[in-house]
Amino acid sequence: MTVTIYIPRDSGALALGAEKVAKAVAQEIETRGLDAKIVRNGSRGLYWLEPMVEVATEAGRVAYGPISAKDVASLFDAGLASGGEHKLSLGDPEKIPFLAKQTRLTFARCGITDPLSLEDYRNHGGLKGLENAIAMTPADVVKQVTDSGLRGRGGAGFPTGIKWKTVLDTTADRKYIVCNADEGDSATFADRMIMEGDPFVLIEGMTIAGIATGATKGFVYIRSEYPHAVATMQKAVEVARKAGVLGVNVMGSPNAFDMEIRVGAGAYVCGEETSLLNSLEGKRGIVRAKPPLPAIQGLFGKPTVINNVISLASVPIVMDRGAQHYKDFGMGRSRGTIPIQIAGNAKHGGLFEAAFGLTLGEIVDEIGGGTVTGRPVKAVQVGGPLGAYFPRSLFDTPFDYEAFAAKDGLIGHAGITVFDDSADMLKQARFAMEFCAIESCGKCTPCRIGSTRGVETIDKIAHNIEPEKNLALVTDLCNTMKFGSLCALGGFTPYPVMSAINHFPEDFRPTPVAQAAE
Numbered sequence: 001m002t003v004t005i006y007i008p009r010d011s012g013a014l015a016l017g018a019e020k021v022a023k024a025v026a027q028e029i030e031t032r033g034l035d036a037k038i039v040r041n042g043s044r045g046l047y048w049l050e051p052m053v054e055v056a057t058e059a060g061r062v063a064y065g066p067i068s069a070k071d072v073a074s075l076f077d078a079g080l081a082s083g084g085e086h087k088l089s090l091g092d093p094e095k096i097p098f099l100a101k102q103t104r105l106t107f108a109r110c111g112i113t114d115p116l117s118l119e120d121y122r123n124h125g126g127l128k129g130l131e132n133a134i135a136m137t138p139a140d141v142v143k144q145v146t147d148s149g150l151r152g153r154g155g156a157g158f159p160t161g162i163k164w165k166t167v168l169d170t171t172a173d174r175k176y177i178v179c180n181a182d183e184g185d186s187a188t189f190a191d192r193m194i195m196e197g198d199p200f201v202l203i204e205g206m207t208i209a210g211i212a213t214g215a216t217k218g219f220v221y222i223r224s225e226y227p228h229a230v231a232t233m234q235k236a237v238e239v240a241r242k243a244g245v246l247g248v249n250v251m252g253s254p255n256a257f258d259m260e261i262r263v264g265a266g267a268y269v270c271g272e273e274t275s276l277l278n279s280l281e282g283k284r285g286i287v288r289a290k291p292p293l294p295a296i297q298g299l300f301g302k303p304t305v306i307n308n309v310i311s312l313a314s315v316p317i318v319m320d321r322g323a324q325h326y327k328d329f330g331m332g333r334s335r336g337t338i339p340i341q342i343a344g345n346a347k348h349g350g351l352f353e354a355a356f357g358l359t360l361g362e363i364v365d366e367i368g369g370g371t372v373t374g375r376p377v378k379a380v381q382v383g384g385p386l387g388a389y390f391p392r393s394l395f396d397t398p399f400d401y402e403a404f405a406a407k408d409g410l411i412g413h414a415g416i417t418v419f420d421d422s423a424d425m426l427k428q429a430r431f432a433m434e435f436c437a438i439e440s441c442g443k444c445t446p447c448r449i450g451s452t453r454g455v456e457t458i459d460k461i462a463h464n465i466e467p468e469k470n471l472a473l474v475t476d477l478c479n480t481m482k483f484g485s486l487c488a489l490g491g492f493t494p495y496p497v498m499s500a501i502n503h504f505p506e507d508f509r510p511t512p513v514a515q516a517a518e
C-alpha cells in the first residue's frame, strides 16, 4: 500500500525549512525505492514544532518535528514510513496537548487534508453547508447565521447575520461579497493559515454568503505579503470552478456565484473596510466616511457584504451543523469558537481554536507555556497594534468581546503578543503612536497630526522634559484621537498608549538623575 507522508506547504512551515525537508524526503523515497507519496498539507498551527511531518499508518497518523533536512535520512532509517520511533517522534498529533485541548470547528481540516483536493475536502465534511444553503431560502440562510451568534472576526465583532440581512434587504442590480484578507494585525496568521491550509472552506463560506444575499460576485482582497496564500487561493478557485462549485449554476442549482483573487498594495489602513473597497476599485486606499454603509453602497456603489476570512470560513460549519450547534460554544454574547493566535515571546507560539471564555492567563501561561526566554511575562498585547497591553493583574479576563471592552481592551482579530519583563512600555507606547503616524491615511486631523505630536510628546517624557505635564498632554491627546478620529486607526491607537501608561506607570516615571547620568 502506498504510504502517505504529509509535509506542510504553509508559509510558516516554509519559513522554517519545510521545502528543504520535502526535497530531502522525496530523495529518500526515490533512493530507497519506497512506495510512498508526499502530500503538501496546511499547518496544524503548532509552530514551535514546524516543520512537522506526519505519516499515515494503519494505527493513524504519526508526527515528527521539528524536522530539518539533515534529520530526514535518520528518520527513514528509524522506519518513518511505518511510524517508527525516533528522537523527533511526537506520536499521534491529535494527542499533543496543544491540539488535544482545542475545539476545532473552523480549522477542523487545516493541517489534515490536501488543501487543493476537492475530493479530500468533501471526504472531510466539506460542501455540506453549501448544499443545505442551496436548499433553503436566502432569508432562512441569513436567519441561521444570525441565530448562530457569529460575530465578525476581523476586529469589530459586528453580528455577521445582521450585516447580511442589510444586503439581502437592499434592492440592486448587482451585489458583492468581499473577503477581507488583509490581515495586517501584529501576531495574526489565522486568515493566512485557512487560505493556505483549507481554501475551499473560504470559497464555500463566500458562496453561501452570495446565495444568502443575492450577490453573484466575490472578491478576496489578500495582502501582497502573502504570495503563497494568493497562489493557493487562485488554484483553489480554478478547481472549484471546474467542479461546478463556482459558476453560473453553483452545484447544479439556479444560483450563480463566482469570485476573483485580488492582491493588496501593502498598507495597514487598506484592511479598514472602506479603504479596502477604494483599493479594490483601483483608487488610493483612503477611508470613506460612513454612512453610507458598505452594506448599502459598497463596492462600485453596490450593496456589499465585507467580512473577514474567519467570519466567512466559519459559516460552512454553521450551515452544516446548524445555528444551535455553533451557538452552544462560547460565553455571553461571544458565541462559537475563536482562533487565538499566540505570538511574540511565547514558548508555544501557534494557533489555538477554542470556544470563547478561556482566561488570558490560561492562554498565556498554560497554552502558550509562558515566554521563550524563560523570563516572567510582563505584558500581553491583545488585538494587534491597536490593542491594549494587559498586565498580569488582568490575566483573569475571559476571552470575550464584552469582558475585554470592560477592561479598556479589545479582542480584535485575536492575536496575542507576549512580552517578558525586559519590555519597556514607554517604548511600546511610542511605537503605537509612530505606527499610527506612518500608517495614517491622512484624512482626519486627530490621527494625522495627533500621532506625530504623540511621538514627540512621549519622547519628551523619555528625556525627562516636564514629564508630568507631558503625560497629561498625551492623555488629553489620546482623548481627542479616541473621540475625534474617523476610523479605528486613529480612534484605537490610544488603547495601547493609555494601557501602557495606566498599567505600567513605573516605565513613565522620570529617570532618577544619577541613573540618567550613567
Ligand SMILES: Cc1cc2nc3c(=O)[nH]c(=O)nc-3n(C[C@H](O)[C@H](O)[C@H](O)COP(=O)(O)O)c2cc1C
Pocket (backbone or CB within 6 Å): 151, 152, 153, 154, 155, 156, 157, 158, 160, 180, 181, 182, 183, 184, 185, 268, 269, 270, 271, 272, 273, 274, 306, 307, 308, 309, 311, 312, 487, 488, 489
Ligand atoms: C485600520 C484598520 C485595519 C483593519 N484591518 C483589518 C484586516 O486586516 N482584516 C480584517 O478582516 N478587518 C480589518 N479591519 C476591520 C474592517 O474594517 C471590518 O470591520 C471587517 O473587515 C469586517 O468584517 P467582519 O465583520 O467579518 O469582522 C480593520 C479596521 C481598521 C480600522
Ligand code: SF4
Pocket (backbone or CB within 6 Å): 269, 287, 439, 440, 441, 442, 443, 444, 445, 447, 448, 485, 486, 487, 488, 489, 490, 491
Ligand atoms: S483615523 Fe487615521 S486612518 Fe482613519 S480616516 Fe482618520 S486619518 Fe485616516
